[in-house]
Amino acid sequence: MQTDRPESPADPDPARRKRLLAARAAHWERTRRVTFVLLALWLATGFCTVFFARELSTLSLFDWPLSFYMAAQGASLIYLAIIGVYALLMRRLDRRFARELREGAA
Numbered sequence: 164m165q166t167d168r169p170e171s172p173a174d175p176d177p178a179r180r181k182r183l184l185a186a187r188a189a190h191w192e193r194t195r196r197v198t199f200v201l202l203a204l205w206l207a208t209g210f211c212t213v214f215f216a217r218e219l220s221t222l223s224l225f226d227w228p229l230s231f232y233m234a235a236q237g238a239s240l241i242y243l244a245i246i247g248v249y250a251l252l253m254r255r256l257d258r259r260f261a262r263e264l265r266e267g268a269a
Contacts, residue, residue: 179267186263190256197252201245208233208241 212219216230224232 182267183264186260186267190260190263193256194253197249197256201249205242205245208238212238 212230212233216234219230219233220228222229224237
């Protein structure tokens, strides 16, 4: 069967392939770690503020009980911050991964 693309030869450098696979595994591990930490923060703001509402009502923010403020305003602001932090960290991780790929290809 004839194709327009030339067949790619097997990678002659197994050490290079090993470096690239290690970089990919490290990138995936970092991505999962960032995702886990931010999901834990999301859980803490979404669930724990409701679960501990009575205890949080003893604290005040702008003369409002903290539990009320977190339910009305704070949780939404924290969610936006989580999205921003995720975008920033993933941009850094992706750039680092691209740099490791370039170094591994050399």
